[in-house]
Amino acid sequence: MGTEFLNIVESNDAKKIIESFFNQLYALESENIPVKNSYNRIAFQDIYSEIELPLFDKAIMDGYAIKAEDSFGASGNKPKVLKCIDSIGAGSNSEKTLKNGECIEISTGAPIPKGADAVVMVEYSEKIEDSNDIAIFKSLAPNINIAKKGSDIKKGELILRKGNILNPVKVGLLSAEGIENLDVFKKPKVSIISTGNELLNQSEKLKPGKIYDINTNLIKGAVLSSGGKVNIKGIVNDNYNKLKNMIEESVQESDIIICSGGTSAGVGDILKKVIDELGEIIIHGISIKPGKPTLVGRIKYKLIIGLPGNPVSAILIYYILIDLNIKAMTGSSEKNTIKRKQYKLAKRIHSAKGRMEYHLVEIKDNEIYPIIKDSGAIASLSFSDGYIKIPKFVEMIDAEEIVEVNLF
Amino acid sequence: MGTEFLNIVESNDAKKIIESFFNQLYALESENIPVKNSYNRIAFQDIYSEIELPLFDKAIMDGYAIKAEDSFGASGNKPKVLKCIDSIGAGSNSEKTLKNGECIEISTGAPIPKGADAVVMVEYSEKIEDSNDIAIFKSLAPNINIAKKGSDIKKGELILRKGNILNPVKVGLLSAEGIENLDVFKKPKVSIISTGNELLNQSEKLKPGKIYDINTNLIKGAVLSSGGKVNIKGIVNDNYNKLKNMIEESVQESDIIICSGGTSAGVGDILKKVIDELGEIIIHGISIKPGKPTLVGRIKYKLIIGLPGNPVSAILIYYILIDLNIKAMTGSSEKNTIKRKQYKLAKRIHSAKGRMEYHLVEIKDNEIYPIIKDSGAIASLSFSDGYIKIPKFVEMIDAEEIVEVNLF
Numbered sequence: 141m142g143t144e145f146l147n148i149v150e151s152n153d154a155k156k157i158i159e160s161f162f163n164q165l166y167a168l169e170s171e172n173i174p175v176k177n178s179y180n181r182i183a184f185q186d187i188y189s190e191i192e193l194p195l196f197d198k199a200i201m202d203g204y205a206i207k208a209e210d211s212f213g214a215s216g217n218k219p220k221v222l223k224c225i226d227s228i229g230a231g232s233n234s235e236k237t238l239k240n241g242e243c244i245e246i247s248t249g250a251p252i253p254k255g256a257d258a259v260v261m262v263e264y265s266e267k268i269e270d271s272n273d274i275a276i277f278k279s280l281a282p283n284i285n286i287a288k289k290g291s292d293i294k295k296g297e298l299i300l301r302k303g304n305i306l307n308p309v310k311v312g313l314l315s316a317e318g319i320e321n322l323d324v325f326k327k328p329k330v331s332i333i334s335t336g337n338e339l340l341n342q343s344e345k346l347k348p349g350k351i352y353d354i355n356t357n358l359i360k361g362a363v364l365s366s367g368g369k370v371n372i373k374g375i376v377n378d379n380y381n382k383l384k385n386m387i388e389e390s391v392q393e394s395d396i397i398i399c400s401g402g403t404s405a406g407v408g409d410i411l412k413k414v415i416d417e418l419g420e421i422i423i424h425g426i427s428i429k430p431g432k433p434t435l436v437g438r439i440k441y442k443l444i445i446g447l448p449g450n451p452v453s454a455i456l457i458y459y460i461l462i463d464l465n466i467k468a469m470t471g472s473s474e475k476n477t478i479k480r481k482q483y484k485l486a487k488r489i490h491s492a493k494g495r496m497e498y499h500l501v502e503i504k505d506n507e508i509y510p511i512i513k514d515s516g517a518i519a520s521l522s523f524s525d526g527y528i529k530i531p532k533f534v535e536m537i538d539a540e541e542i543v544e545v546n547l548f
Numbered sequence: 549m550g551t552e553f554l555n556i557v558e559s560n561d562a563k564k565i566i567e568s569f570f571n572q573l574y575a576l577e578s579e580n581i582p583v584k585n586s587y588n589r590i591a592f593q594d595i596y597s598e599i600e601l602p603l604f605d606k607a608i609m610d611g612y613a614i615k616a617e618d619s620f621g622a623s624g625n626k627p628k629v630l631k632c633i634d635s636i637g638a639g640s641n642s643e644k645t646l647k648n649g650e651c652i653e654i655s656t657g658a659p660i661p662k663g664a665d666a667v668v669m670v671e672y673s674e675k676i677e678d679s680n681d682i683a684i685f686k687s688l689a690p691n692i693n694i695a696k697k698g699s700d701i702k703k704g705e706l707i708l709r710k711g712n713i714l715n716p717v718k719v720g721l722l723s724a725e726g727i728e729n730l731d732v733f734k735k736p737k738v739s740i741i742s743t744g745n746e747l748l749n750q751s752e753k754l755k756p757g758k759i760y761d762i763n764t765n766l767i768k769g770a771v772l773s774s775g776g777k778v779n780i781k782g783i784v785n786d787n788y789n790k791l792k793n794m795i796e797e798s799v800q801e802s803d804i805i806i807c808s809g810g811t812s813a814g815v816g817d818i819l820k821k822v823i824d825e826l827g828e829i830i831i832h833g834i835s836i837k838p839g840k841p842t843l844v845g846r847i848k849y850k851l852i853i854g855l856p857g858n859p860v861s862a863i864l865i866y867y868i869l870i871d872l873n874i875k876a877m878t879g880s881s882e883k884n885t886i887k888r889k890q891y892k893l894a895k896r897i898h899s900a901k902g903r904m905e906y907h908l909v910e911i912k913d914n915e916i917y918p919i920i921k922d923s924g925a926i927a928s929l930s931f932s933d934g935y936i937k938i939p940k941f942v943e944m945i946d947a948e949e950i951v952e953v954n955l956f
Contacts, residue, residue, distance in 0.1 A: 176765055231745030312765055313926050518724050522720075
């Protein structure tokens with residue numbers, strides 16, 4: 141009565157088995173890349189500051205560097221007059237040492253000259269015509285309008301932690317330190333193969349019995365969103381030798397191989413044969429709906445995943461079993477990436493007892509509606525907001541119950 | 549008493565003025581790109597299906613195509629026997645028309661042959677040895693295990709709406725239709741210039757009074773996250789002719805020009821002079837803290853924004869005034885992109901009356917803490933989770949009050 145699946149496993153066991161193979165086969169790898177191209181990558185190293193920031197005591201206002209004590213008693217009616225002995229623009233420096241009764245004109249960002257301990261804002265000063273004298277209209281406490289060396293970041297302070305996402309501000313902080321390169325998690329490379337005699341490339345003309353390949357682009361998008369790199373192998377017919385050659389190439393070229401199609405128990409179960417010859421089957425069939433004919437194997441030190449040909453099943457299985465493992469290889473933590481939210485179920489849902497079921501749902505007015513199109517329908521996926529999980533021994537979830545939605 | 553700012557405006561007015569200039573100067577533009585590279589772009593066109601999906605009535609199980617009536621009464625103990633007259637693999641087709649008493653072997657995805665109206669799963673069938681006879685162990689209603697032509701998507705149905713984000717599923721849906729190219733919103737190109745005599749490129753050695761340029765990489769990251777393309781012009785000293793040349797190039801090369809530095813009222817207010825010569829100043833100074841010395845101008849039909857040199861001010865002003873305008877050019881809607889959440893304030897915050905103030909905050913245990921480092925500190929930005937806004941006439945927000953945080 142039909143071909144049996146060997147190695148058929150429960151959904152939760154499949155998750156654990158796949159995760160453990162990812163952990164066994166793949167060391168977390170790093171690559172050294174330019175800081176200026178590191179946006180959205182994840183740091184592979186802790187970085188400690190090698191300098192103090194600011195690098196020197198600096199003016200945070202345009203004005204005059206003074207000894208604060210020389211301003212004591214100054215006010216809008218009763219200025220103190222100081223002699224201006226130099227001018228420091230941003231990026232320059234003064235060799236002079238300030239003495240009592242003197243001031244130095246200074247720009248925002250410029251280093252405070254020796255002897256000075258405050259900056260009076262230009263708005264509280266006035267140049268006295270035909271002289272080097274400056275009238276100061278405000279009494280300042282020491283350190284006013286000065287950012288002290290190291291007040292932002294001390295030498296030796298942790299500025300980036302392994303696992304941090306390189307957002308614009310982290311990249312800015314590394315730039316402030318003059319750091320040009322850093323180690324980030326390497327993106328795993330995933331080969332994507334679509335198998336099936338019925339599949340056409342989008343550049344081909346439709347013929348009777350043929351359909352356009354969906355899975356290459358669908359899975360490519362999912363892998364990219366998990367943070368992986370893709371290696372598109374394209375469509376291969378249900379031809380043992382062609383598929384075997386393509387898989388051998390993929391094992392050389394990439395870390396992970398994802399096939400779709402060619403896993404059904406009927407005509408053309410050739411992927412299993414190829415894996416049997418080149419490596420070993422780990423899982424053949426999962427007690428899950430949709431997605432039962434999922435295959436997991438190992439060829440040398442590379443995992444190969446055979447997803448169902450049906451695009452809805454393929455993408456659901458990808459999200460359920462593969463997504464987080466690829467994210468983990470990129471250094472991303474589960475916490476940051478899974479989006480779940482609880483909603484009230486608008487309509488009763490039935491489920492077959494004996495296997496885990498996944499149902500696509502749509503969210504309307506904060507309630508969820510199951511999508512009832514047949515499971516192969518790409519449109520149903522396109523209109524869905526996420527999916528819910530119905531455990532093995534649950535046959536029905538009633539309307540009004542609160543369920544957790546895994547959001548796309 | 550110091551140089552005045554002309555055209556100084558309130559924060560909310562600045563927002564409105566900048567938005568209206570974006571609307572006046574920039575038409576929303578599209579570009580035609582390959583569907584397979586369109587991930588995360590935003591559709592510029594509605595797309596209606598030109599075909600029916602599925603393209604033909606197709607088997608959704610491996611098994612035998614039959615006339616349903618021929619199975620009536622069949623059961624596990626009492627099979628019906630049908631004569632197998634052909635076999636249809638996925639991607640192929642049968643010219644034969646099924647008559648009563650006949651069946652055709654069929655694979656998942658293959659077109660249903662003429663005359664058949666149901667598919668019996670292989671699991672409920674058995675080939676009778678040395679014959680073409682097949683025993684059927686199940687009674688089927690018509691249409692069982694068949695996905696009807698057009699049941700997923702009808703010809704003429706809307707499959708993609710202008711403004712939709714091209715997620716993996718939308719790309720899959722276009723692939724199913726055999727669509728190879730589509731119109732998406734063009735990304736605006738933003739030239740980024742850092743001005744200041746004190747600035748060094750990360751590849752240069754530190755010298756007295758110099759600091760590494762933060763703003764190029766900081767603003768680059770922000771523009772990329774808004775969905776723009778960047779054109780890095782690099783560092784230019786406070787030299788009128790060099791800055792003027794660089795800005796003239798940028799007007800040719802890009803849609804928007806963002807400078808930082810060179811906007812202060814003190815030494816070296818050269819950006820304003822360049823804009824005055826090449827175009828017109830729209831805003832010079834905003835009643836906002838931090839970020840007062842912000843400049844907005846127009847050169848030919850391009851906007852030029854002069855952000856403060858201080859990186860914290862620069863990035864805050866970018867997020868407050870520029871981010872959403874660039875997102876709008878990419879087709880993204882405000883609703884999708886702004887992240888705001890209410891939190892309880894852990895500590896009282898004071899604010900100067902008379903101008904809008906923005907304060908960086910850190911979120912701990914669902915309460916927010918103001919970050920008290922000085923406003924130039926890149927580290928303060930790096931440790932902050934977002935910012936709060938204190939209106940012009942509010943001088944203090946007390947601990948325990950609920951405030952809205954704009955999350956980074």
